[in-house]
Amino acid sequence: MKNLTRAGAALALTVLAASATAVPATAHPSVTSHRIPFTAATVTANDDGSYRIVWTAPGVRKVTVKAGGTVVARGGGRGDVTVRGLAAADRQWFDLVPERGGPLHLADRLIELDGTVNFRDAGGYRTRDGHWVKMGEVYRSDALGHLTDGDLAKLERLGIRTVFDLRMPSERAADPDRLPAGATYTVADVIGDSGAFTTMPTTEVEAVRMMVEGEKVMVSGVSARAAYSAVYAGVADRDRHGVLYHCTAGKDRTGWSSAALLTALGVPRETVMADYLASNTYRAAANEAALASLPPAQAKVYKPLLDVRPEYLNSGFEEVREEYGSFTSYLRAGLGIDSRELRELKSDLLLG
Secondary structure: HHHHHHHHHHHHHHHHHHHHOOOOOOOOOOOOOOOOOOOOEEEEEEOOOOOEEEOOOOOOOOOOEEEOEEEEEOOOOOEEEEEEOOOOOOOOOOOEEEOOOOEEOOOOOOOOOOOOOOOEEOOOOOOOOEEEOOOEEOOOOOOOOOOOOHHHHHHHHHHEEEEEOOOOHHHHOOOOOOOOOOOEEEOOOOOOOOOOOOOOOHHHHHHHHHHHHHHHHHHHHHHHHHHHHHHHHHHOOOOOOOOEOOOOOOHHHHHHHHHHHHHOOOHHHHHHHHHHHHHHOOOHHHHHHHHHHHHHHHHHHHHHHHHHHHHHHHHHHHHHHHHHHHHHHHHHHHOOOOOOHHHHHHHHHHEE
């Protein structure tokens, strides 16, 4: 099941990345020589310990795939290879090296832990202008209260150094975070006293409405703006690496955090949406179990609260348009990120 969900999420994001505008193969060499020629690339870990690596690099004849400096596969401008026999690792990284242009350093987006189901890398996406968001810098997750000692040791080795908790006081009290050694912890309560998500709906329609309206609060709510400002300041801090933000399910408050960050970096909206909707894939088994434990009528009401849906995220972007006029104005007026800070953020997190 895990293999199927990972592969499905990776495939959807690969297809979307391939649909983005590519650097023309006929461009002048001085334009393309330092750019990353890949328009799509993903790594997916399989249940048998192998890795599937898929890429598209228009105009490139040869691509070499390395793991730990050793060549493990080769291909052309389009590749789909499976690598086997690698030693076990906390996270297996691959370098996709084209015959010309910049390489990509990629791993599977999902971080396998015993105590979470939606812990993943926020990077690994291509922007509209051909840059790539670095992996291994920023992470997103569901709650950390059930992390095992082994999970904590793994996160320490992966370099998780800063944790932003987006949850309400009641959530934090009921399920306190467990943190890897040396990590700093910051509360960044998105909901605050806005009242969003605090009253259980009684119908399916009410549940959908609550999610749509709650997404708007994440954009224009006072506590939300302060919370996301703190998160992005942490992400932009050059002294901090391995930044993690999370809520309870890692899908709504965390979902907007990633959606806004990726949008600010220039990732296309369709890719941002696919990353947001991937929570449905990674949380599928947990959601199904939760619904199966409820009477059918109650499960019907509860399902919209467990889902992420395009209309939810679109409500957030619509709130940006209505309240701020543009996403750039939202960053500046809503979150206090000016053009200089945005350039610095891109400099830190973008490749190519």
